[in-house]
Amino acid sequence: MQSKSSMVIFQPSGRRGRVPLGTSIVETSRLLGVDIEAPCGEKQVCGKCKIRIEQGNFKKFGITSEPGHAGPWQSAEEKHISPEEKEQGYRLGCVATVQGDLLIYVPEASRAGKQVVSKAARPINITIDPAVKQYYVELEPPTLQDPTGNFERLCAALEHQHHLESLSIDITVLRGLQATLEAGEWKVSVAVWLDREIIHVQPGSGTGIFGLAIDVGTTTVAAYLCDLVSGEVVDTLSMMNPQVKYGEDVVSRISFHMENPDGLKRMSTDLVDGLNNLVMQASKRDYTHSATSGNSPSAEDETFRIQPADILDVSIAGNTAMHHILLQLDPEPLGVIPFTPDVHHSLDITARELGLKINPAARVFMLPIEAGFVGGDNVGVILAEEPHRQDRIQLIIDIGTNGELVLGNKNRLVCSSCATGPALEGAQIEFGMRAAPGAIERLTIDPETKAVDYKVIGRDVWQSFSKPEKMQTKGICGSGILDAVAQLFLAGVVEKSGAFAKQQDSDRFRICPETGIKEFVLAWAQETSIGKDIVVTQQDIRHIQLAKASIYTGCKLMMRRLGVDRVDSVKVAGAFGSHIDCKLALVIGMFPDCAIDKIVSVGNAAGDGCRIALLNRDKRREADWVARHVEYMELTLEENFQWQLMEAIQFPHMTDTFEHLSGVVPEHILNQ
């Protein structure tokens, strides 16, 4: 059997598995829990199931994917796939079949389950003072007596009417100036960057001006489309980071660059293409002004669209590797001692320099980076949470594929990063998946009966109240796997060491006959859409243990550096942080001990900080200040790091008192 099957990996979800040769790609996607759109029922007529075969030797995954591995091209595909797309490896998922190992990219349009946007923007307080502002001016048309040039005429009006002096102008704006002035009959709206440079001119009072705050995560990318006048978040856009196909964590991305001469450019271009795609999607949507805009709501709200040319400013935050790869700066030195980046300072570049298809004169503000892998995303977290302005000791944990930690107060701040890996985002987990409909997100296990109850994204009713076939469970997302591991521990199924207990009295526990690995069934096959039992394996538990241990160790080493033995509050940031049960995270020993009510989830604080930088120019200066004043700790070089990490693998860590868990964790478990 093994020789008659091939490995198939779907991107961007990362779902993978072996399927029999000859299986259609659409069928394969169902088997692996990916779900490609196929409204016509694989009749080869709707063309919705377009996918792309990635070509190359993907060492990271141990496979070589070739277009030929998807079977011969069929004439039925010609109707839906252009010659250019064919060239790029596009196929119809209902026509192409598995004939060898395949790495398959599923474009956003072909994905059946839209990711639940877990990086939604929080309402935060921002003083709206953006880098790009719009000014309305009325000019005198030129005459023979005063034939002064258009630019000088515009500058004179801006100086006279708005006290803006010594302005320059982007050459792309100058090119259209004459036509715009005529179209507006010498009345125009002028967007000016930092009171320095004219970057957009529109006839009359103009349409709105907008900005994008982009949080580039290793695995997911969130972009907040903001009104630069009101500061309102008009839309939240998100996607998987298209670089995931080159490697799941920062280290494997850097390796990809080192092994491929054009690797850096490919990864950068893929991300920029993805961002351009998000902008294009947004440009097709109808938006309404929110009720907060002050207009009395009417029965028929006026809708508006946002053209790419209306986007005039961008702020981008990412860890150091994401920052360097996007800018095509060599990320190799980031991975070797002494971990020197090319630049710490914030950077201002133009959108066209970066290849962003928005207004070509739009500016891009790259948030500064701190040190090591701790980048602009962490600067964003600090801008949003402001530990540097407070007396109390705050611990902020930003959980992503790369975990970033900040500890301290206004006197001193330290930061560090820990390689949590993508397990907490559902990757590397046997049945892991992103937070999309069908993913187990909450889960309990009865300590007595070991009965499992759970809830999936997209369905309010818990499993115990549902008919099995109604659940359509597909996999486990990050918060679900954390719940599962904690509950297995609390139910005594898993010991303090993370190993399954020797004594097991549930039929959910078993040893996989093929792999010999112990596993515990969370959902029986009849409850699922993939037709097989969804389990947590011993390996899944190990991944979670490693992730939580690295966070815990980081926190402890930072506390040691600051000389504090407890923190006043813990803030959990990141998409994952918004969804986890903080109590259960404490149970498995992810955070140092803290009063339960002082542990709060702060959502995508990095994205919030990025938005702050977009909307307030002073905060850009503060960002540079923060980046240079926070003290970086390279954890792996700390004394006793390895020993501390090993110690932290167990749950819960024995040196902690866990006073806050009494009543939550049974005594016999704590006293194991």
Add this chain to the structure above:
Amino acid sequence: MQSKSSMVIFQPSGRRGRVPLGTSIVETSRLLGVDIEAPCGEKQVCGKCKIRIEQGNFKKFGITSEPGHAGPWQSAEEKHISPEEKEQGYRLGCVATVQGDLLIYVPEASRAGKQVVSKAARPINITIDPAVKQYYVELEPPTLQDPTGNFERLCAALEHQHHLESLSIDITVLRGLQATLEAGEWKVSVAVWLDREIIHVQPGSGTGIFGLAIDVGTTTVAAYLCDLVSGEVVDTLSMMNPQVKYGEDVVSRISFHMENPDGLKRMSTDLVDGLNNLVMQASKRDYTHSATSGNSPSAEDETFRIQPADILDVSIAGNTAMHHILLQLDPEPLGVIPFTPDVHHSLDITARELGLKINPAARVFMLPIEAGFVGGDNVGVILAEEPHRQDRIQLIIDIGTNGELVLGNKNRLVCSSCATGPALEGAQIEFGMRAAPGAIERLTIDPETKAVDYKVIGRDVWQSFSKPEKMQTKGICGSGILDAVAQLFLAGVVEKSGAFAKQQDSDRFRICPETGIKEFVLAWAQETSIGKDIVVTQQDIRHIQLAKASIYTGCKLMMRRLGVDRVDSVKVAGAFGSHIDCKLALVIGMFPDCAIDKIVSVGNAAGDGCRIALLNRDKRREADWVARHVEYMELTLEENFQWQLMEAIQFPHMTDTFEHLSGVVPEHILNQ
């Protein structure tokens, strides 16, 4: 016969004429005095005679040129012309034949007679303080104790060792920074633009840094390759403006833009391609340091080459139309009342923005423009000649396809432009040609015998001392045609009105049997390389009269504006200005009356000013000041302009006393 011939126009020389169908292109080039390289003697083996057939309807010239008009493609051409070149219309000149009207572009490499560089750099006094300077610094390599980023490390060294603060860095430089620092073992040479931005980093003490001062004329382009440290002119590069094929003067270029949606982009790209070609040619040359560099000269001077990446700064001067077209700014409003340009101010852009293939981070300084068509070239003239710093009233006449005039002193300066047309550069003249070997450049006519004597470029011996067949005369360049017209007038062959005198007693005078136009033979067929008599026609004389009248009228109207009836000195600038006989120019009434010894030729002053801006940063500010303070006069709107122009058509103008011409011009001519 007429129906069996076709019109052929060669570019960039502009030479044109009808030739019998079936004539090879190489033969046609000989007939029209262009001379394409053909060392193999048209045996179709050397491939040196590559030319390009321009496609399209060229209204300006009244022809439609099609690839098919050059006869069928032959297999012999495949060896020398790549498929890409074939696609672009390239053919071998010895294979292709004339089968219909053709506009043929002769690439520089295929031109047999290299243009005599008449825009050579003059030695001028410049305080060397360029915008781009290079600094040598030694950095501490990063360590675990101090892993600060490369950029910050570099900035710290530049601040500590050279007191440069608050620097930014071009993103393209940041991309190579790590590798350069390592290659130089943390000792590097850093080029900084205006003490503001790092634009180049080289390992160790680096190679030299260079700049280009480019004078973009309507017809010719001159570029001075300068050492940014010593200020020395390393090389002078020149070419025809490739835009000539779209129209010979600024007005026809603007028309081309208005009639073709992509016209602006094509003209801009052609010029940039041409400049890139000049840079590439220069990069293949071996240069030696001049003796002035201070090193004692050795028997074997060390040669060096200049890579495009070593060119870090560019200054560009051109008239307003050349400026707008290069930057792809709409030039249409320049041609209609009130003649408003898009911008007057100088502009700073990057080389890559302009498509220049030099260092991508190199800066381009566009000299500011004054008003109307009076652009950065005239600002350059003023920077070089400094009338704004002097007490005496100076008149500066920059003669090109577009004539530009400046008059005044430190109290007040006025400027204007006059459409001299390309006649003074040898175009529009029956046997006109650019200043290349074989062109008549000096000429005398005996008033008694009407015998002509002349000298051609590339041959020191005058015709009267040569065997006829040694002359190989090919045509007449600008200075030659001016001499010819003045001498015809002084010899009484032509009257004050410009018409040939009724009484003619020379066999050189005749009426062309085909056209019915009067003409005067300058060189008999046996003295020429084109096998026919070279003549001056009545039309040629009219072109020169119009050109000189427009200059004279401009000068007079400006004098009226300033309230002066004479000027203290006349400076004649421009390539043409360097070669003409100022006395004869005064004879035909090109300038207002002035003491002969106060009329001086100042060479390519526009190019000199451009060089000054390249090499001295303060002069860039002065350029902006000059551009805003010189007072522009639109001549065509001046009272009595048409009447004055008509008056000035005659030579010499009767209202002038011509006291300075006594002894030069016979009394009976003056008293006509």
